[in-house]
Every structure is written in structure tokens, then in C-alpha cells.
Amino acid sequence: MHTKNSTCIKNLVTNGTSYRWFRSEASAYAELIGIYARDGALHQGKKLHAHLITTGLYRFTHIATNLITFYACCGQLSHARKLFDKIPQTNVHRYIALIGTCARCGFYDHALAVFSEMQATQMLNTHSIFVIPSVLKACSHVGDRVTGEKIHGLVLKCSFDVDAFVNSALIVMYSKCERVEEACKVFDGMPVKDLVSLNAVVSGCAQLGLSNEALSLVRSMELHGLKPNIVTWNILISGFAQKCDLAMVSEIFSLMVEDGIEPDVVSWTSVISGFVHNFRNEEALNTFKQMLGHMLCPTSNTISTLLPACATAARMRHGKEIHGYALVIGVEEDIYVRSALVDMYAKCGFISEARTLFYKMPEKNTVTWNSIIFGYANHGYCEEAIELFNQMEVEGRAKLDHLTFTAALTACSHAGEIELGQRLFEVMQEKYSIEPRLEHYACMVDLFGRAGKIDEAYCIIKTMPIEPDLFVWGALLAACRNHGNAELAEVAAQHLLKLEPESSGNRLLLSSVYADAGKWGKVEGIKKTIKKGRHRKFQGLSWIDNI
DNA sequence: GTAGGGTTAG
Numbered sequence: 432m433h434t435k436n437s438t439c440i441k442n443l444v445t446n447g448t449s450y451r452w453f454r455s456e457a458s459a460y461a462e463l464i465g466i467y468a469r470d471g472a473l474h475q476g477k478k479l480h481a482h483l484i485t486t487g488l489y490r491f492t493h494i495a496t497n498l499i500t501f502y503a504c505c506g507q508l509s510h511a512r513k514l515f516d517k518i519p520q521t522n523v524h525r526y527i528a529l530i531g532t533c534a535r536c537g538f539y540d541h542a543l544a545v546f547s548e549m550q551a552t553q554m555l556n557t558h559s560i561f562v563i564p565s566v567l568k569a570c571s572h573v574g575d576r577v578t579g580e581k582i583h584g585l586v587l588k589c590s591f592d593v594d595a596f597v598n599s600a601l602i603v604m605y606s607k608c609e610r611v612e613e614a615c616k617v618f619d620g621m622p623v624k625d626l627v628s629l630n631a632v633v634s635g636c637a638q639l640g641l642s643n644e645a646l647s648l649v650r651s652m653e654l655h656g657l658k659p660n661i662v663t664w665n666i667l668i669s670g671f672a673q674k675c676d677l678a679m680v681s682e683i684f685s686l687m688v689e690d691g692i693e694p695d696v697v698s699w700t701s702v703i704s705g706f707v708h709n710f711r712n713e714e715a716l717n718t719f720k721q722m723l724g725h726m727l728c729p730t731s732n733t734i735s736t737l738l739p740a741c742a743t744a745a746r747m748r749h750g751k752e753i754h755g756y757a758l759v760i761g762v763e764e765d766i767y768v769r770s771a772l773v774d775m776y777a778k779c780g781f782i783s784e785a786r787t788l789f790y791k792m793p794e795k796n797t798v799t800w801n802s803i804i805f806g807y808a809n810h811g812y813c814e815e816a817i818e819l820f821n822q823m824e825v826e827g828r829a830k831l832d833h834l835t836f837t838a839a840l841t842a843c844s845h846a847g848e849i850e851l852g853q854r855l856f857e858v859m860q861e862k863y864s865i866e867p868r869l870e871h872y873a874c875m876v877d878l879f880g881r882a883g884k885i886d887e888a889y890c891i892i893k894t895m896p897i898e899p900d901l902f903v904w905g906a907l908l909a910a911c912r913n914h915g916n917a918e919l920a921e922v923a924a925q926h927l928l929k930l931e932p933e934s935s936g937n938r939l940l941l942s943s944v945y946a947d948a949g950k951w952g953k954v955e956g957i958k959k960t961i962k963k964g965r966h967r968k969f970q971g972l973s974w975i976d977n978i
Numbered sequence: 979g980t981a982g983g984g985t986t987a988g
Contacts, residue, residue: 531979564979599980630981637982665982672983700983735984770985801986834987841988870988877988902988 457491464497468504468532476501492518496528503532508541527562534565542569543578560591567600576608592620599628606635624652630662637670642679645670659690665697672705680705696722700733703740712740716749729756731765738771742778750775766792770799777806797829804838813846833865840874844881852878867895873902880910885919901930908940917948935961 460483467476480498483489489498495518502511515529526549533542546566549555563586570579583601591597598621605614618624618632629652636645646667649659664687671679680702684694699722706715719737722729729737734757741750754772757763763772769792776785789795789803800823807816820839823829836859843852856875859865867875872895879888888907892899904926911920924941931937942957 527979534979561979566979568980594979596980601980603980625980627981632981634981660981662982667982669982695982697983702983704983730983732984737984739985765984767985772985774986796985798986803986805986832986837987873988900988905988 454491457488457494460488461491461494461497464494464501468497468501471505473505473507476505492522492525496525499525500528500532503529503538504536506536506538508533508538523556523558527559527565530562530569531565534568537572539569539572542566543573543575555585555589557589560589560594560597563591563594564596564600567597567604571600571604571607574608576604576610579604579608593622595621595623595625595628599625599631602628602631602635606631606638609639611635611639611641624655624657626657626660626663629657630660630666633663634666637666640670640674642667642670642674642676646679646683661687661692661695661698664690664692665695665701668694668698669701669704672702673708675705675709675711694725696727696730696733699725699727700730700736703733704736707736707740712743712746715740716746719753728760729762731757731762731768734762735765735767735771738768738775742775744779747779747781750779766794766796766799770796770802773799774802774806777802777810780810782806782810782812795829797832797835800829801832801834801838804835804842808838808842808845811845813842813848816842817846817848817851831863831865833859833868833871836863836865837868837870837874840871840878844874844878847882849878849882849884869897869900869903872897872899873906876903877906877910880906881913883910883914885910885914885916889919889922899926901927904930908944912944912947915947917944920944920947 460479464476464479466472467479476498480501483494483498488494495514499511499514502508502514511529511532515525518525526545530542530545530549533539533545542565546562546569549559549562563582566582567579570576570582579601582604586592586597586601598617601617602614605611605617614632614635618628621628629649633645633648636642636648649663649667653659664683667683668680671683684698687694687698699718703715703718703722706712706718715737719729719733722733734753737753738750740746741753754763757768757772762768769788773785773789773792776782776788785803785806789799792799800819804816804819804823807813807819817839820835820842823835824831836855839855840852843849843855852875856867856871859871860867872891875891876888879885879891885907888910892903892907895903904923908920908923908927911917911923921941921944924937924944928934928937928941938957938961942954945951945953945957
């Protein structure tokens, strides 16, 4: 198939009968490129691309469009772009294909950039309605409400607002940008409401914690003939589960069964997710067992949701069991599962298991790298953590984010690498445009503080553009106590107390600081305050006496 | 081209 002579084929194009054959051949290739794109089979796709050039089949515009999609799908954006620019007549279809693929594969910024270029070419017309949902999806993911609203304006101008796909995408965009009222307005304005748009608006409410409103909406729509499907019920379960409203979760399970719809693996995974996010690990594990009892097979999503519930030494046994389970059901190689496993082993103190798994991974993302770097840094292997950070940067395949720098700065401060830490703090802002967050400032205070450079540490606090929190002042206090700076210790402890006035722990800390400085009068004063606080607390419970 | 569950955080 790949050995056809190009001259022969070019000749065929001029012949009517053969041209038809040639076209069907092209369609078969177009389908094959689609399969390679779906599977991310870059190598095979490239070979096919070469073949298409030599045979001349490349001249079919839809083949070229599919190749662009293929490269974008495989993450080769610049390659996709080169092809796009090479083709002399850029048409609407090709723009739609490129934008759609970028949006589908997670290259949201790129999708938006290409769309604005498309707008500049005046190529937007009544056919370009198909591009609107993709662009709105990109806006939803990056939280770009301003562009989303502009597109809404365009939708109204072009009378695209009758289209169900467009409306659903608008609802999602407003929901993700936390404008649930706007989302509802779009839904209310729809002449004919479909289930997808209902689910979109229900999801918008549920994700913002308005689960009861979401349920009422479903109920009211039922009266208008829109019957909820399993997606609707799962959205509601997810909303109530995140709030750990177990009564409502079980109510929805009953309603589903009444409706003749059986809860599926997504329903159960949502419940597990709710427990894990609320640190109710035991209940998460029990729910998992219950799910297995219903003969439902977990997916990679279920496993990666559950694994963080085992990320403490006490639950290591469960973690290993789930790891074994993931192997049996064939999801252990999933990048989310692997990253969660790396993190779990590292947190449980089994750093060598974490490392073995990490190096076995053919593809690693930001979370994978961050997990292993944190793992090393938190277990005192700071040099290894810094080494891995460098490796991540050199390899350049995963994007460094604010957590990568938190992990690296933690390693620097534990290892006493002041200069490197300072350099990374600058690199983070200048090269990666990541604004320092509180945790980064806490790391910097810790970095100087541990090395006894208390004045530098305090200088960071005084000049930082955001309000320091408990961890920042806590780092300064620890440094002051370790290096005997009673004066600044008092300042730090006072701030801690101001941030958490109810905490008797902070009061005790302050009294220790005074004791260190020999200010015994002040120590007594604090002790009295603590006693008074206790007294007040018991007074608040005086109704006990009346029982 | 639109709707449901996923991994890292001092």
C-alpha cells in the first residue's frame, strides 16, 4: 500500500474512472490518519504523511486537513501550524478543524489564538457556527469570561442562538466562569430545551454548591417533559457528595432506581470523590468496597480518586491492595493512576517504590513530577529533589507550575541552598511568569531563617505584596527561636495570634517566646488570659447545668 | 461542534 509510484498516480488523476478510485483510496487514508490521531500514534502517522506526499494523495484538501488535526492531536502544534500555513487556500473547514482539535486536546490558548486569527480573515460566516462550541469550550477551560462574552455577542449577531450546541456551550462557559445567573438566562431563553443543555445548567449549579436548586430545576423540567438521564442524576450525586450531604446522595440513588436507572461506576466514583475531598478516607474505602459488592468494575478514574485516601503510612496496606487491583483490571499504566501511586508511595515513606514507578513511566506530566519532587523534598533527600527539578526543566516535556517551584524551594531551604533558592525564586517569576504565592514566600522566609539570616527573612515579609499568613509568620518564628532572636520572635508570635485569636496554641507559643527572653511577667499575663478563655468557654456551655 | 466521576499543595 505504501509503495505506489507517484508519477503513476499523478497520471491517474487525469483519468475519470481512476480518479474515483483514487478518491476512495484518499478517503481510506483520511480514516487511517483519524485513527492515528485518536491513538496519538505519531510515528506511524509521520510515515503515512511521507507516503501521502510521494503519492500525491496529499493534494486532496481533506487529507491535508486531517493531517493538521493529526499533528495537533499528537501535541505537535508547531508542525500542525506549518502544514496549515503551507496550504495556499485556507478555508473555513480547515480553521474549524484546527480550532476544534486544539480545544479537544487541551490546547486552549492556541484554540483562542487561531480563532482570533480566523476572525481577522473575515472568514466567519453562517457556516462557522461549528467553531463556536469549540471556542467557548476553550474559554471555559481558561476561565476567559471576557472572550466568552464577546463570542456570545457574535452568536446573537449571527443568530446562532437557536442552536442547541451553541447554547449548551454558552451555559458551560458561564458556569465555569462562575456566572450561573447568566447560564440560567441562556437556558431560559432557549426556544426548545434539550437534555444536554439542561444537564449543563444543572451541572453549573451543582458545581457552585447550589445542589438543592439544581434538583428543583430537574424536577421542574420533568413537568415540561424533559426526563433526566443517568448523566443528570450523576451530576446531582456529584454535587451533594462534594458537600458530603449523605442523606441527599442516598435520596438520589433511590430516585434513580425508582426511575429504572441503575447507578453506574460514575455514580459511585462521585461518592468516593466526595469523601476523599472531605478527608473522610475510611468512608471512601468502604464506599469502594460497597461498589465492588454491586459487581461494578472500577475505572482508572475510580482508582485515581481513591488512592489519595491511602496516602498515609497507616493506610499503606490498602494502597498496596488497590495498586494490585489496578494491575488486575489493567489501568495501572494510566497516567493519573501512576501519578497517584507515585504520590501515595512517597507520602507513605516508600520513596524507592515511588521512584521505581516514576522511572517506569513513559509519559510524565506536571503532577507526576511534582509528586516525586515533593516526595524527595519531604523525606530529606533534597539533593535528589533538586536534581529531579533540573531534569524536569531540561527535559521540557511537562510544564513547570507553582507547585513545582514550591517543591523545589522546599528542597532548597531544607538543604541550605540559599543562592539556588533565590535564583529559582527569580526564575519562577521572570522565565515562567508565575507570581509568587504565600507558600513561595513562606519557603523564602524559611530559606533565610534556617540559615540564621533573620533580617533577610524579615525583610521578605516586610516587602511582600500580599498579606503574610500563618505559615509565613510561623517560618519566621521558628527561625527566631532556633537562632535566639527574642525581639523578632515576639513580633512573629504577635502576628500569629492576630491571625488566629482563638488559638490557645499561639498563646502558649507567645508565652514560650517571653520565657526565652526572661520576661516572666508577660508569661504570667498570658497564662491568665488562657485561663480566662477557658472560663469563658465553659460559661458558654452553662445550659449543661440545666439538664 | 454541547452534558457526569480522576492524580500533586505549607
